[in-house]
Amino acid sequence: MGKYLYLQLKRLLRIIVPALLVAAVLFGCLALAYQAVVSLADDDQAQAKIKFGVVGTAGDFYLEAGMLALNTIDSSRFSIDFMQMDEAEAEAAMRRGEIAAFVVIPEGFMDEAMYGNILPIKYVSTVGAVGLVSLLKDEITKMVSDIVIDTQKGIFGTGQAMQEIGLSSGDAEYALTFEYFDFIFSRSRMYAVKDLGLAEEVGLEEYLLGGFCVLLLMLICLVFAPWMVRSDMSIARMLSARRRPVILQVLCDFAVYLVGIACVIAVLMLVAVWTGWMKLTAGILLQWIPIVIAMGALSFLLYELTTNLISGVLLQFFALLALCFVTGCLYPVTFFPDSVQNLAAYLPTGIARAQLAESFAGVMHTDGSLLLLGYGVLFFAAAGLIRKAKVTFVRG
Amino acid sequence: MQIEIKNISKKFKRKNVLRDITLSVGEGKCIGILGANGCGKSTLLSILAGVQHADGGSFVCDGVDLLKDARKRAELVGYVPQGTPLISELSAWDNLILWYDKDTAKQELENGVLHLLGIGDFLKVTVSKMSGGMKKRLSIGCAMAKKPPILLLDEPTAALDIACKQHIAEYLQHYKRSGGILLLTTHDVMELSLCDAWYIIRDGVLCPFQFDGDVAKLVECL
Incomplete structure (x- = not known):
């Protein structure tokens, strides 16, 4: 499978530049929105x-x-x-x-x-x-x-x-x-002022930044849609006929997909650090690893569920929007009923948002990372099973 | 060399897609498998290629059941599924090196199967910019990487123009002449003329059919 992996990486090289450009535009829009929200909140607080x-x-x-x-x-x-x-x-x-x-x-x-x-x-x-x-x-x-x-x-x-x-x-x-x-x-x-519903150490700015990063990550996954949606399983069938197991094919595809996401994030992070917009520590970088794996695996699974570009983009977009909304990436989760808040705490985007917000506040928790890695494995396994079914399901 | 396909069966839920498919093919022969859409032609080829499992039966070549011996099957059987089994963002050369060693590919391009298929003419062209005929020739070229003596082709010239069909047909004639065994599913009259024997799958059963160029008779039998 070495050749397959190499060719998939080569394929990634062909699309990484356009993916980066689109991601940079998205990043710019989201960063502006974030700045606007934060400064509005500051003004509001000042006034x-x-x-x-x-x-x-x-x-x-x-x-x-x-x-x-x-x-x-x-x-x-x-x-x-x-x-x-x-x-x-x-x-x-x-x-x-x-x-x-x-x-x-x-x-x-x-x-x-x-x-x-x-x-x-x-x-x-x-x-x-x-x-x-x-x-x-x-x-x-x-x-x-x-x-x-x-x-x-x-x-x-x-x-x-x-x-x-x-x-x-x-x-x-x-x-x-x-x-x-x-x-x-x-x-x-x-009395002491306590932020509503947020972790004790996390302020509103860190909370919003965490949500912004999760949303951006999901949008970066969306950028790869034209590359990830597979409508033709024939190469997978041919590889399978040549004793290249489906699970190894999926593993290669997923690894390359993660490399693609990681490259885009790395470039955007460098821009953010270079412009002084964000400070990066080893702790924050470490927190990103399980988050990228879990979110990448989730979007990989969603891509496996679809067979054409339009349905792939729509499914990905609505799934990410719903997940980000319910888990408080777009709007503070405190404003949702308790049941939704409890659910959000266990959903991958909710955990990712909390982990990132905490890391921006200088707090490190490993339990969330482990849970995210668990989600990553689960989503990857599900994607593997779906691919296997798609490859072996030949009718006609 | 001779292949023996014996009692291959496949069921999808309650529907018997293939019932006791039995067939034998000798060296240098081409078998055409016909049938209405969804009758089980592609299912049969994918089972023989090892992509999916049969509920029962065997596919014997030189005394070895290829359904059980995956290593031998990968060595002896080339398979070109429907669709485009190529990486569309990469060039023809990149796609070839997925299946060939670089040196072998160069050699085949000079005077081997890849030369016969005319792949050298579009070696640097990206798959997404290729015509349907180029893609199909490249797909067959990829399937021929280990020089398999058995080639399974699932509708090889569907949706291609006459010149492309002719080019592919010429190569398949050459393959037959060199002793290869061809099993192809088709709806195409030109491909049917390549075949030495014809079978129709109807209600999951493989029935022999004598094709004499009379398309109307063929349509009646389907």
């Missing part, structure tokens, strides 16, 4: 200082002082802007998306609070907002208003209860209030 409307505080010394403190001293000032406005203005601003939510503090709130009566504060927010940032905004504003309202209710309620049983609430109430301020001003110690 994600939540604007929060406060209605009904005008003229109230205490509330205005409190707002001034929140906007100038409190650690929340880096992420939240409290804006004083009237209700109509707040509603209009919220509809325009300028503020995430607003609270309406009823007239006489402070006077009543002095006597321990808490008038309900109305919290108004948008419904149906979509996207990571808006989800976070809604969550945070709700959390902040809950804390403010419930804690104040608690403090004043305690004061009132003490008065009712004949105890002086003065010192205790002051102590609780100061304790509360202390708690509010230093609350950033109490």
Whole structure:
């Protein structure tokens, strides 16, 4: 089979240049898309200082002082802007998306609070907002208003209860209030931000880059379609008649296919490193090996399933699109139901995306690589069986 | 040399495609196998070539069952399946060296089978740019790499023009004259005239048929 392997490599040489050119164009398009998404996310995050409307505080010394403190001293000032406005203005601003939510503090709130009566504060927010940032905004504003309202209710309620049983609430109430301020001003110690659904070490940028790489890899496999789809099995039959086993033919074809994919990836990586777009480490390169084997074997199997170019390209394209979508290569997997997320974690594209994202974040896990190699062997075996059936199935 | 095909049977699911196919062919003879599309002609040749297994039967040459002895079969039997058994991105020369040693190929191109087939005329042409006739001549040239005394051809001149058919027919006549045994499946009258005996496969059974050039009679029998 040495001659067959040699000729297949020679055949690869004939098509590698056009394949590289097409892959480079795809790479360029995807890289631009990735940059656009990342910079949009960055801008979004930079501009994600939540604007929060406060209605009904005008003229109230205490509330205005409190707002001034929140906007100038409190650690929340880096992420939240409290804006004083009237209700109509707040509603209009919220509809325009300028503020995430607003609270309406009823007239006489402070006077009543002095006597321990808490008038309900109305919290108004948008419904149906979509996207990571808006989800976070809604969550945070709700959390902040809950804390403010419930804690104040608690403090004043305690004061009132003490008065009712004949105890002086003065010192205790002051102590609780100061304790509360202390708690509010230093609350950033109490929580940690966790990326939704992503591995603990992986940030959004690494996640997107992982998905981008898997998508690119699958598209590179698609570039080889004219070369890989076999409508004529006669050479395989002739080889088989000359005691060249089908499994060895498939092994040679697969090995050459992997070499082709690896060459294209290597050139694109060099371009990415040379332009400073990506940093490569030995760890990242090692992670690529099982991924290329598994993804290559999957597309090799898909090519074996088809007998003409159009069906080959369509099957490959829709299969890769579906797999990439379900496993979160196109859109964060967090937005899918739990069952889909669980499934994605075991699908080859899902594992590949996670492995790459982790390697970009500097984390190495071998279990995913082993699983991918397992998938590679499985897909290759299936492709071998299909080829065998196609070669031996001669009717007429 | 003589070949004996005995009781070859093949079943696809419940359908008996070949039933007890029995046939013997002597040296320098050509057998034409005819039949309607899908009757089992290609199946029979692929079984004899070792591409697929028969459910039963034997293919004996010089006392050796070639269905069981793959090494001997590869040595004695040349097989040209339907289609184009060539690597389309490569040249005729590249395709030849898949089957021949370089030195042997050069020798055959000078005064051997490849010379007779006229392959030297398009040695550097890429297969995808070749005409149907060139491809078929090259395919036969590849199948003749070990100079097999038995040649199985599955519709060798289908869809070729008359000049190409004539060229191939001339080579096959030469092969016969040199003592080769030819088994070919065909629908073509020109190829039928090459044959010394004719058989029709009908309902999986091989029936002898006397072809006297009367195509209408042949069509009736199919």
